[in-house]
Amino acid sequence: GQNIDQPTEMTATEGAIVQINCTYQTSGFNGLFWYQQHAGEAPTFLSYNVLDGLEEKGRFSSFLSRSKGYSYLLLKELQMKDSASYLCAVRDTGSGAGSYQLTFGKGTKLSVIP
C-alpha cells in the first residue's frame, strides 16, 4: 500500500507562485497524479508523472523524484479561481485484483487571496 502526505492548507497571493509538496511511500510505484477539486465538485485531472523530472502544462507544472518519494505541483501566476483542493494520488503496481489502483492523499486546500 501507500502512505501519502501533503500539507493540509496553504494560502498564497494572486499573481504569485505556490508549490504544493507531496511525499509518498510505496512498494511498487507506477505513477503519480495531481488532481484539482473545487468545493462541492468532482476532482479533475491536472498532471501525471512516471519518470523523474518536471512536466509542464501551462501555468501548472509537476515534478517527481522517485528516489526521494517526492513530488510537487507548481502553480504560477495564481488566479482567484485556483482556490481549490489539490490531491496527490499514487498508483501502485500492487498484486492481484488491486493492481494499478490509485491511492489519494487527503488533499491540500489552497486559498488564493487578493
Place this chain on the structure above:
Amino acid sequence: EADIYQTPRYLVIGTGKKITLECSQTMGHDKMYWYQQDPGMELHLIHYSYGVNSTEKGDLSSESTVSRIRTEHFPLTLESARPSHTSQYLCASSLSSFPGGQYFGPGTRLTVT
C-alpha cells in the same frame, strides 16, 4: 473532456429506502470506480471493477453493492438507506493502458433523512 455521467446529481431520501446511483461512461474505459467523500474530507474507494462481471470491494467498508453487466455502466445500490450513508458519491473510470489516469463524474450528493 471526459464523458462520464452520474444521476441523480442530488437525492434526498428517507431511511430504509432502496436506492440506485447510476454511472455511465462513453469512453470505452475498462476500469470503473466508486468513491465516497464527505465535505472537506479525503476520497475513499468503496468499489471498483476491472471489466464486465468483475467487481471488488475497496479500502472503505461499504454496505452498498455494485454490478458491471455492461462496460459503460456501473451502478451502485443501497438496499436500505441510513443517515450514515449521507455523503457525496463519485464515480470514475480509466483505461488499463498507460497512463491510466482516472476521470471523474460530477458526483451524486446523497442525503438520507
